[in-house]
Amino acid sequence: MAERKTRPVEPRVTFWGAARSVTGSMHRVDACGRSVLLDCGLVQDSRSESLRRNREFPFRPKQIDAVLLSHAHLDHSGNLPNLVRQGFAGPIYCTPATRAVAAVILGDSAKVQEAEAALLNGRRNSGEPEVEPLYDERAVYRTLLRLKAIPCDTPFVVLPGLEATFSDAGHLLGSAMLSLRIDGPQGERRLTYTGDLGRPGLPILRDPAPVPAGDLLIAESTYGGRAHGSADETVERLGEVIRRTVDRGGKLLIPAFSVGRTQSLVYLLHQLLGAGRLPNVPIYVDGPMAVRATEVYRAHPECFDPPALRMLQEHPELFGEGRVTYVEKVHESLALNDEPGPCVIISASGMCEAGRVLFHLQRVVSDSRNTVLIAGYQAEGTLGRRIAERPPEVRILGRSYPLRAEVVALDGLSGHADHDELLRQLTPLAGTTAKVRLVHGELASATALAEALRKLGFGDVAVPERGESAVV
Known part of the structure; x- marks a missing residue:
């Protein structure tokens, strides 16, 4: 025009x-x-x-x-x-x-x-x-x-x-x-x-x-x-998905924006672990950008609500340090899928259009023991949207893969x-x-x-x- x-x-x-x-x-x-x-x-x-x-x-x-x-x-x-x-x-x-x-x-x-x-x-x-x-x-x-x-x-x-x-x-x-x-x-x-x-x-x-x-x-x-689920329902469903995936020996992959969604997920996982509502499973946040973003969050507590401020005072490891492993190096990222047992991997990008999550998807989507958790909005035309629609196969980095992993959408984290x-x-x-x-x-x-x-x-x-x- x-x-x-x-x-x-x-x-x-x-x-x-x-x-x-x-x-x-x-x-x-x-x-x-x-x-x-x-x-x-x-x-x-x-x-x-x-x-x-x-x-x-x-x-x-x-x-x-x-x-x-x-x-x-x-x-x-x-x-x-x-x-x-x-x-x-x-x-x-x-x-x-x-x-x-x-x-x-x-x-x-x-x-x-x-x-x-x-x-x-x-x-x-x-x-x-x-x-x-x-x-x-x-x-x-x-x-x-x-x-x-x-x-x-x-x-x-x-x-x-x-x-x-x-x-x-x-x-x-x-x-x-x-x-x-x-x-x-x-x-x-x-x-x-x-x-x-x-x-x-x-x-x-x-x-x-x-x-x-x-x-x-x-x-x-x-x-x-x-409509989204309530906050309490969302936390409960997140715990259920993790327990179900761990029980069948699979890996849970959560494509997530490095800024915002990743910090919210880690905060909720920290709460679930502290309450004894999760099995003892390794949790990885994969990507240097997520590490830098978490540092920015720590620097701006003026944006936090009262519960987060109280939790920060009582537990300085608000974003999971000590319970969550932050992965920055590429070779460490590539090795995550060689882990012998269940684990949780949070990786960008949130709509699966770029970033390390693509390499994790290649290793995860074709195994029925695994789960891909969609934790945010997926725009039309993106790989994340296609996965959320659960087709029989998906194309990742130029190759087609059968989609056998469980796909769960959790809109309550939006x-x-x-x-x-x-x-x-x-x-x-x-x-x-x-x-x-x-x-x-x-x-x-x-x-x-x-x-x-x-x-x-x-x-x-x-x-x-x-x-x-x-x-x-």
Whole structure:
């Protein structure tokens, strides 16, 4: 879709990413003669269209004056280095913990981009152009220099006429909702962006703050129409899966994001072990990124909820040190599957699109004694999604493998609010919010949430397509 040549007079948001899909969050706000991005994430599925969209922005990056970053997950932050590489020179505002997490996630992403480019170049035919990585570690370094840390609940001026406030989203360490006050031609307008909205009662993190009121609400809809299990049910099911796998002599593989999901899993395993509810089985967290991320968690206890703070005071080994083995070296990782007995392996990436988990999957999926535990959302088109759908065979790194391992989905570990939790958090805004635009959800999920919101009294509720705009 062609970009407008002139900026609209009325404050306007254009939805350029995570529109009727989950990954690639990127929304452009045009107001007060300036342009601001809400997030700048990577599209994360296997289609060639995604590669093109990640490389090519639907606007000139030099036109963007600032970025407001909700949190550091790749689908929200992962294309920032490419934005900088292509000419963006403004500030990127986020919370202090997000700045620390982004350094880990973006640094790892650059290494993945460079490794994948090298792999493709090794396979290219004579005469084909060399593949360049989307960005490299130098671009990440330049990006990190632009991150400006602002604590939650502290209003700050983004640009003349634009004031923003972060509030706790409870999704990931440092994650935030955003309230943007805009001096428009018809007076003050307010825009609220939920980013990824967390769940009450999640391990470690504080619960989400109340969603700020706004004239336009941009809300996530990942689990619209679906329900998670309760926290207690989730912990019990996790223990059952481990015991069942150990009883049949198998290995439990948990693909998990290195930041957030891994720490939550280790925290829960620590609780189960402490309560004597698990057999004595080796537990491995595989990947240097997970080690670095855990160090970041330890450095930001201001994001912890009271139970986690108490547990940290009583048990300094909150993230399992002494009971969990953290694996950093490649040869140690490869040796894990040669372990003679049962074990638990937590490894990235969470959607099985890259990382060491691919090598573990090759060794695990064809043995019926083993279990693959799906512990988070799996985007359409990813290997994790295909495994979750339990086909007779799956293709991993170019080879097909029969899928005989047990596959268990545990949605209760999700960092996203489910349908009812979203409604509970958004209902207080009914009657005061003029417009709602639902993003970060596949069409069926977003549509289910939209219908429920209309029944609660929200009037103008829509699920925008990519490139659609809404006046604030």
